Amino acid sequence: MDSTIAAFLAKEALGPEKVRKLKMSGVREVAKDYLVATGANQSDSWGKTCIKVMNNLYSPIIGLTKDELRTIVKKYNLNIRRVGENAHREGCKLKHLLKLLINMDYHGRAVSFANEIIHDVLDRYGYKREIANVKIIGPLSKNIALINIKPYPPKEIYDEIVEILVSEKSIDEVHIVDRPLELTISANPGIFGNEESKYWIEKGRLQPEFAAPIKIIWKKSKNERLATFHVVDFKFEE
Incomplete structure (x- = not known):
């Protein structure tokens, strides 16, 4: 919803021919020195900083709340593309990448692969969860995967997820978050x-x-x- 509204406002202000909506993997290649509009708002970490422009990134809706954004969607009848496969799966896997996305084949693949695997395994076991994600952290040269599942599942489920993740070349370390x-x-x-x-x-x-x-x-x-x-x-x- 957020990026859709940002794109809509940019088109209204600049004209449709001057606005391109890109996947994250294409932004750095296409944008170069141009300003990139994002959907950051009061519901996310960047929005809370109230910094509207930074490093060629610009958020025209940074001061708006989710309720205000929903009002815009309703008023202008914007079509919001739905993502995600079921109630347990996150729509955007990149939110679990808690570092810069510099290399799509390394940083991007790690977070995408890990967050597909965790739900594939949990779905196969029919395991109901409140939280299920794999955070990718660490320095840019090292992808550390932190497995978050709540309630904590049986050991066999953890073991299967860990076994798959440690075999993935884009993931350097795997840890289970089961204590502070x-x-x-x-x-x-x-x-x-x-x-x-x-x-x-x-x-x-x-x-x-x-x-x-x-x-x-x-x-x-x-x-x-x-x-x-x-x-x-x-x-x-x-």
């Missing part, structure tokens, strides 16, 4: 200096999607390409 953990997060200056933004990222964005309590160690990023935040490391709490 500490995340080390590198954040852009706008987020790092804003306590409300950091609180929302921890409590509103990340904690609801982890299968165990999390604690965050914040670090200020020097990477100018980082628009929001990057989970660079983790450790289980003793």
